[in-house]
Amino acid sequence: MSEPNEATFDIVILGGGSGGYAAALRAAQLDLSVALIEKGKLGGTCLHNGCIPTKALLHAAEIADQTRESEQFGVKAELHGIDMTAVNSYKDGVVARLYKGLQGLVGGAKNITFVAGAGKLVGKNVVEVDGKRYTGRNIILASGSYAKSLPGLEVDGERIITSDHALTLDRVPASAIVLGGGVIGVEFASVWKSFGVDVTIVEALPRLVAAEDEESSKALERAFRKRKINFKVGKPFEKVEKTDNGVKVTISGGETVEAELLLVAVGRGPNTAGLGYEEQGVKLDRGYVLTDERLRTGVPNVYAVGDIVPGLQLAHRGFQQGIFVAEEIAGQNPAVIDEAGIPRVTYSDPELASVGLTEAKAKEQYGADKIKTYNYNLGGNGKSQILKTTGFVKLVRVEDGPVVGVHMVGARVGEQVGEAQLIYNWEAYPAEVAQLVHAHPTQNEALGEAHLALAGKPLHAHA
Template sequence: MSQPNGETFDIVILGAGSGGYAAALRAAELNLSVALIDKAELGGTCLHRGCIPTKALLHAAEVADQTREAESFGIKAELLGIDMAAVNSYKDGIVARLYKGLNGLLTHNKNITVVAGEGKLVAKDTVEVAGKRYTGRNIILASGSYSRSLPGLEVDGRRVLTSEHALKLDRVPASAIVLGGGVIGVEFASVWKSLGADVTILEALPRLVALEDEDVSKQLERAFRKRKINFKVGKPFEKVEHTENGVRATIQGGETVEAELLLVAVGRGPTTAGLGYEQQGIKLERGFVITNERLHTGVGNIYAVGDIVPGLQLAHRGFQQGIFVAEEIAGKKPAVIDETGIPRVTYCDPEIASMGLTETKAKETYGADSVETYNYNLGGNGKSQILKTQGFVKLVRRKDGPVLGVHMIGARMSEQVGEAQLIYNWEAFPEEVAQLVHAHPTQNEALGEAFLALAGKPLHAHS
C-alpha cells in the first residue's frame, strides 16, 4: 500500500553501486518502475573510490616503470619525476567521464526515479529518505561496503590511511607501510613502489594474496622481492605509533617498521549498521545480510546484492547479482549464479587472474588422487618474452574430467580471464579446449599451450 507522502514502485533499491544500478537498469529494461536511492554519487565505491581510480593509478605506475626500462627496448627516455597533481587529474578525469555517462543513463530513464539522500528501511516494503517514504512491491538492499580497520587502530587520514585517503594523496610518500597483503594491499604496494616509494607489506597470514592458489602466491612473492617490495608474512599486527616523521608499526615478536605513512588494507566491511535491516527481521551475521541462493532474505519481498552478501566483494559479482534479482522479480527465473565461477583479478605488477578452485580446494573437494594440475611457464610464450614478463598459467582438473580451476600470473593476465571463465563455466575438458586455435603471437597462446599439455599434446612445454 502506498504511503501518504510517498510513491509506490515495482522495486525500491537502496544503494546505487554496481549491484544497485545494474538492478535498476535491467529492471527498467523489463518495464518495471524503480526508485534508486543513494546518499552519495551514482556508481558507488567501484567507480568513485575503488576499481576505476585504483586501476588508473596502476596504469600510470606501469607507464613510469616502462619509462625507466625504455632503454632495454632500445628507446632512449628518462623519467624526470612524478607529477601527482597530473596523475590525479588523469585519474579523476576518467572517473568524471564514466560518472557523467552513468548518471545520464540512469537519470534519463523514464522507468527509474533517482533519489539522492540517506535511505533507511522502515517497513518490509518501504525505504524512508529525509522524511519521505518510497514503497516498493519489492526491495533490493545494495548498500555496499566500507574500508575496515582493526580494533584500537585509529585512522586519521594523514598518517594512517584507508584506500579512500590514499586515492586522494597529493604526493608520492617517501615510504609506506601497507597493512594487509590481500588484493587492495598488493595493488597499492605495487603503485607506490613504481612511483618511487619504499614499501613494506605486513600480512598476518602465511602468504600474500592468501585466497589465491599457493603457487600464485609464491610467484608474486618472488616478483615482489625482485622489485624490492618488502613484505613480512605470518606475524599479526600489534600496534602503530606516531613518530616525529611518520609512523612506527609493531608486529608479533616486537619487530618494528617505520615509514612516512601506513595504509590500512585489511578488507572491507558490509555497510548495514543503522539502516533498519534487523528491525525488519533480516538476518545479519558479522554485519552481512544472509540470503538464499536466489538472493532472497527470507523477509517479505526483500533481496540483497553485492558486498553486503557474504562472498567475494567484487564489483562484477554485485553487477551480475543485480541483473539476476531484477530478472527474478520479473519472473524470468534466471539461473543461479555459481560463486566459484566468478573471475578474480588482482591488478598489481605482475597481474593475477584466476577462476574456479585452487589446487588445495580441489583436492579437499574431490580427493588428492582425483585431481591433476599443469603449470605452463610464460618463458615458452613469445608475446610474454616480448613484454619481458615472467609467470605461468596453472590448470587444475579432475582426472579424466573437466577443468576445475585456471590460475594465471604475469603481465596483462587479466585480459585472459574471459576465456578462462568460459572454460570453467562450460565445464570444458582439456581435450576440447586443446582443439581451439589461439592467435600467434599472443599471451592467449599460453592458455592454449597449457591445455595442449594437459590434453597430452605438449609442444613448447614438457609434460
C-alpha cells in the same frame, strides 16, 4: 503516487553502487518501475573509490616503470619524477567521464526514479529518505561496503590512512607501510613502489593474497622480492605509534617498522549499521546480510546484492547479482550464480588472474588422488617474451574430467580471464579447449598451450 509524501514502485533499491544500479537498469529493461536510492554518488565505491581510480593509478605506475626500463627496448627516455597533481587529474578525468556516462544511462531510463539521499528500511517494503517514503513491491538492499580498520587502530586520514585517503594523496610519500597483503594492499604497494616509495607490507596470514592458489601467491612474492617490495607474512599487527616523521608499527615478536605513512588495507566491511535491516527481520552475521542462493533474505520480497552479501567483494559480482535479482523479480527464473565461476584479478605488477577452484580446494572437494594439474611457463610464450614478463598458466582438472580451476600470473593476464571463465563455467575438458585456435603471437596462446599439454599433445611445452 498515492500522496505527496509517498510513492510506490515495483522495486525500491537501497544503494546505487555496482549491484544497485545494475539491478535498476536491468529491471527498467524489463518494464519494472524502480526507485534507486543513493546517499553518495551514483556508481558507488567501485567507480569513485575502488576499481576505476585504483586501476588508473596502476596504469600510471606501469608508464613510470616502462619509462625507467625503456632502454632495454632500444628507446631512450628519462623519468623526471611523478607529478601527483597531474596523475590525480588523469585519474579523476577517467572517473568523471564514466560517472557522466552512468548518470546518462540511469537518467535516460524512463522507468527509473533516482533519489539522492540517505535511505533507511522502515517497513518490510518501505524505505524512507528525508521524511519521504518509497514503497516497493520488492526491496533490494545494495548498501555496499566501507574500508575497515582494526580495534585500537585509529585512522586519522593523515599518517594513518585507508585506501580512500590513498586515492587522493597529493604527494608521493618517501616510505609507507601497508597493513594487509590482500588485493587492495598489494595493488597499492605495487603502485607506490613504481612511484619510488620504500614499501613494506605487513600481513598476519602466512602468504600474500592468501585467497589465491598457493603457487600464484609464491610467484607474486618472488616478483615482489625482485622489485624490492618488502613484506612480512605471518606477522599480526600489534600497535602503531606516531613519531616525529611518521609512524612506527609494532608486529608480533616485538619487531618494529617505521615509515611516513601507514595504509590500513585489512579489507572492507558491510554498510548495514543503522539502516533498519535487523529491525525489519533481515538476518545479519557480523554485519553481512544472509541470503539463500537466490539472494532472498528470508523477509518476503526483500533481496540483497553486492558487498553486503558474504563472499567475494567484486564489482562484477555485484553487477551479476543485480541483474539476477531483477530477472528473478520479473519471473524469468535465471540460473543461480556459481561463486567459484566469478573471475578474480589482482592488478599488481605482475597481475594475478583466476577462476574456479584452487588446487587445495579442488583436492578437498574431489579428493587429492582425483586432481591433476599442469603449469605452462610464460617463458615459452612469444608475446610474453616480447613484453619481458614472466609467470605461468596453471590448470586444475578432475582426472578424466573437466578443468575446475585456471590460475595465471604475469603482465596483463587479467585480460585472459574471460576465456578462462568460459572454460570453467562450461565445464570444458582439456581436449575440447585444445581444438580451439588461439591467435599467434598473443598471451592468450598460453591458455591454449596449457590445454594442449594437459590433453597429451603439447606443442611448445612438455606434457
